[in-house]
Amino acid sequence: MNLLEECRGAGRIGISGHIRPDGDCIGSCMGLYLYLKKELPEAEIRVFLEKPADIYGCISRIEDVDSAYGEQKNFDVFFALDSVADRLGKAQPYFENAKKRINIDHHISNANGCGNVNYVDPQASSTSELVYRLIGNDGLDQEIAKALYMGIAHDTGCFQYSCTTPETLRAAADLISYGFDFSRLIEETFFEKTYLQMQILGRALLESIRFMDDRCVVSVLNRKTLDFYGAGPQDLEGIVSQLRSIKGVECAIFLYETGAQEYKVSLRSSEKVNVAAIASYFGGGGHVRAAGCTMTGTAHDVINNLSLHIERQLDGGEA
Ligand code: AMP
Ligand code: MN
Numbered sequence: 001m002n003l004l005e006e007c008r009g010a011g012r013i014g015i016s017g018h019i020r021p022d023g024d025c026i027g028s029c030m031g032l033y034l035y036l037k038k039e040l041p042e043a044e045i046r047v048f049l050e051k052p053a054d055i056y057g058c059i060s061r062i063e064d065v066d067s068a069y070g071e072q073k074n075f076d077v078f079f080a081l082d083s084v085a086d087r088l089g090k091a092q093p094y095f096e097n098a099k100k101r102i103n104i105d106h107h108i109s110n111a112n113g114c115g116n117v118n119y120v121d122p123q124a125s126s127t128s129e130l131v132y133r134l135i136g137n138d139g140l141d142q143e144i145a146k147a148l149y150m151g152i153a154h155d156t157g158c159f160q161y162s163c164t165t166p167e168t169l170r171a172a173a174d175l176i177s178y179g180f181d182f183s184r185l186i187e188e189t190f191f192e193k194t195y196l197q198m199q200i201l202g203r204a205l206l207e208s209i210r211f212m213d214d215r216c217v218v219s220v221l222n223r224k225t226l227d228f229y230g231a232g233p234q235d236l237e238g239i240v241s242q243l244r245s246i247k248g249v250e251c252a253i254f255l256y257e258t259g260a261q262e263y264k265v266s267l268r269s270s271e272k273v274n275v276a277a278i279a280s281y282f283g284g285g286g287h288v289r290a291a292g293c294t295m296t297g298t299a300h301d302v303i304n305n306l307s308l309h310i311e312r313q314l315d316g317g318e319a
């Protein structure tokens with residue numbers, strides 16, 4: 001796919017990514033936004049996302065992100081990044097009513113794409129790596145490079161997860177050659193946590209329970225606890241990967257209450273369990289080693305339902 005070719009003649013171009021945007025979602029949307037702004041000065045270009053966390057304040061033009069979704073007029077081209085159509089939240093109608101719908105993604109649960117033009121590669125580390133590929137060397141500058149590097153670093157757990165490939169590292173090497181302060185970028189957006197975030201992480205670890213011969217671990221944060229700490233979804237990122245890091249754990253489950261008998265579920269696996277398959281079964285999706293969904297019922301019901309699938313995989317050996 002050639003980005004500029006796809007946008008030729010378009011007067012109004014929109015970009016969005018999934019709800020509760022993470023580093024890759026924000027990095028890929030902003031990288032593409034900065035690139036199109038630079039290359040297509042005549043076009044009206046808009047980027048829509050749920051309000052990015054304050055840590056992303058270091059990304060150029062993040063203040064341009066529209067989180068009010070007041071737009072009424074249709075777009076000529078609309079990009080859905082790091083997402084399927086039904087995770088775009090309030091931007092979903094913009095995507096669906098656009099003349100041309102372009103989907104760029106790396107989720108295996110979205111292998112066919114949801115646009116009329118699709119660039120989906122489930123082998124890619126991140127959507128930011130895909131945007132890097134599409135922009136190519138000639139189109140980069142320091143600010144675009146910074147946004148894309150951040151996205152790649154976040155989705156690879158700083159180049160640690162198995163989705164990291166030689167191509168990922170070559171992309172990262174090229175991106176840091178643009179001279180931004182990558183150590184600081186990663187410290188500020190990935191490692192640094194507020195006191196509240198650390199407290200709630202501690203609470204989640206303290207209350208975690210291992211089961212299935214200690215091959216699984218689960219932790220649940222209910223509404224009351226979240227309210228006690230004043231914690232929102234953005235304060236809970238990273239908890240599930242800490243649970244997954246426990247020695248001997250094959251599969252980690254983290255739940256937090258989003259409504260009456262409704263839980264956001266995050267799943268991570270070390271080597272054996274295909275969590276994308278489990279999350280997809282329950283109406284969500286993601287990657288083989290990291291996936292999510294929303295489930296209803298008591299926390300007990302949710303854990304029991306998930307456990308059945310995990311156990312079947314662990315004992316049946318399917319991956
Ligand atoms: P999370 O556990 O929310 O950090 O998500 C892990 C991975 O699964 C990320 O790549 C998410 O984009 C993806 N994911 C989470 N929830 C869903 C969902 N409901 N549908 C599709 N993908 C999801
Ligand atoms: Mn994402």
Ligand code: MN
Binds near residue numbers: 024025106125127155
């Ligand atoms: Mn991603």
